[in-house]
Amino acid sequence: MDREKAMAFVDQFTAMASHTTTIALLAIADRTDLLRVMVGKGGMTAVDIATEAELEERYVTEIAAGLAAAGVLGYDPNFERFSLSDEIAAVVADDTSPYAMVGWLDTLPATMSRLREIADATRHGGGVPFEEFGDDMVRGIDRGSAPSMRILLTRRWLPAMPDVVERLSAGDSIADVGCGSGAAAIAMATAYPASTIWGFDVHEGSIEQAKAKVSSHSNVHFEARSGDDIPTDIGFGLITTFDVIHDLFDPLGTVRRIREALAEGGAYLMVEPRMSARLEENLHARGALLYGISTLHCLTQSLAIGGAGLGAAWGPEKAEALCREAGFSSFEELPIDNPFSAFYRVGG
Numbered sequence: 001m002d003r004e005k006a007m008a009f010v011d012q013f014t015a016m017a018s019h020t021t022t023i024a025l026l027a028i029a030d031r032t033d034l035l036r037v038m039v040g041k042g043g044m045t046a047v048d049i050a051t052e053a054e055l056e057e058r059y060v061t062e063i064a065a066g067l068a069a070a071g072v073l074g075y076d077p078n079f080e081r082f083s084l085s086d087e088i089a090a091v092v093a094d095d096t097s098p099y100a101m102v103g104w105l106d107t108l109p110a111t112m113s114r115l116r117e118i119a120d121a122t123r124h125g126g127g128v129p130f131e132e133f134g135d136d137m138v139r140g141i142d143r144g145s146a147p148s149m150r151i152l153l154t155r156r157w158l159p160a161m162p163d164v165v166e167r168l169s170a171g172d173s174i175a176d177v178g179c180g181s182g183a184a185a186i187a188m189a190t191a192y193p194a195s196t197i198w199g200f201d202v203h204e205g206s207i208e209q210a211k212a213k214v215s216s217h218s219n220v221h222f223e224a225r226s227g228d229d230i231p232t233d234i235g236f237g238l239i240t241t242f243d244v245i246h247d248l249f250d251p252l253g254t255v256r257r258i259r260e261a262l263a264e265g266g267a268y269l270m271v272e273p274r275m276s277a278r279l280e281e282n283l284h285a286r287g288a289l290l291y292g293i294s295t296l297h298c299l300t301q302s303l304a305i306g307g308a309g310l311g312a313a314w315g316p317e318k319a320e321a322l323c324r325e326a327g328f329s330s331f332e333e334l335p336i337d338n339p340f341s342a343f344y345r346v347g348g
């Protein structure tokens with residue numbers, strides 16, 4: 001054994017473990033407003049932060065110290081003041097920012113809370129159903145996608161299909177399948193007031209949250225329905241799935257149903273994680289994160305109900321094969337630059 005290599009991995013492991021505890025501290029800060037009270041304030045002592053956020057000073061001292069050691073907060077030892085830069089605040093303390101990563105502060109703890117059950121499933125099969133990850137998971141999914149849906153969906157992503165935008169602007173029907181708490185459907189309803197949008201999701205809790213965000217007169221409707229049971233008599237000009245197909249019990253059945261539910265000449269926009277199906281092309285930090293979240297959530301919640309368990313890294317080749325098996329004749333990746341998601345226009 002090479003002692004130096006072992007020691008190098010001890011260093012690497014220490015970094016990995018400290019990233020994990022930093023995420024935990026950030027999750028606590030997120031739940032207590034500890035960082036949000038620091039936004040735009042310059043230096044603050046732990047007492048200032050505790051007073052402003054109405055928290056216990058002893059905890060704040062320890063959490064702020066941990067976040068300073070991790071490089072999230074600045075620290076001035078002369079005045080014992082902590083500071084939060086605008087750039088870091090945009091990532092961890094502002095849900096409305098285009099750089100927000102705050103959704104992970106709900107979803108990562110939610111997945112880690114089910115490690116024992118996922119280990120059991122690794123031994124004996126099965127998995128952890130979606131509902132068992134609890135409200136934090138639903139909230140985290142919504143917080144994770146809301147900034148992109150509000151800022152990018154109708155300004156960058158859909159404009160990659162100009163003919164579709166023209167139809168939606170004139171007034172058409174849209175379905176968002178696996179809509180979660182409704183961020184994408186609401187963004188499309190706002191951008192295309194002449195169109196009518198339906199959001200479908202099998203999870204009733206998510207649909208209740210989506211309904212609570214809109215008035216009864218709005219041009220968006222939410223319904224608890226499985227993707228393989230969406231209505232085929234409306235004739236949607238556009239159907240979207242954002243980060244849904246790889247999670248499904250029956251991906252083929254849902255994509256077939258999507259094809260049946262589209263109007264003549266309608267478009268299906270499938271958005272899936274930007275991952276290769278070849279492991280050797282995913283050997284980087286984003287790959288580690290996606291295989292991790294796939295194991296801890298995507299895969300296990302599908303296998304829990306006897307589903308296909310595609311996992312987040314199923315890749316574009318299998319996505320295209322699935323669409324063709326479902327009867328679609330065209331499949332093209334849209335030229336949208338995004339590190340996390342790949343965008344496929346499917347039709348025919």
Ligand SMILES: C[S@@+](CC[C@H](N)C(=O)[O-])C[C@H]1O[C@@H](n2cnc3c(N)ncnc32)[C@H](O)[C@@H]1O
Pocket residue numbers: 130141142145177178179180181183200201202203206225226227228241242243244247248249
């Ligand atoms: C990763 S979340 C994505 C949610 C949303 N599209 C977004 O981007 O925020 C996957 C969603 O698929 C939903 N889902 C899973 N199985 C489904 C099915 N058979 N029919 C419809 N939705 C389903 C889940 O309830 C969950 O809301």
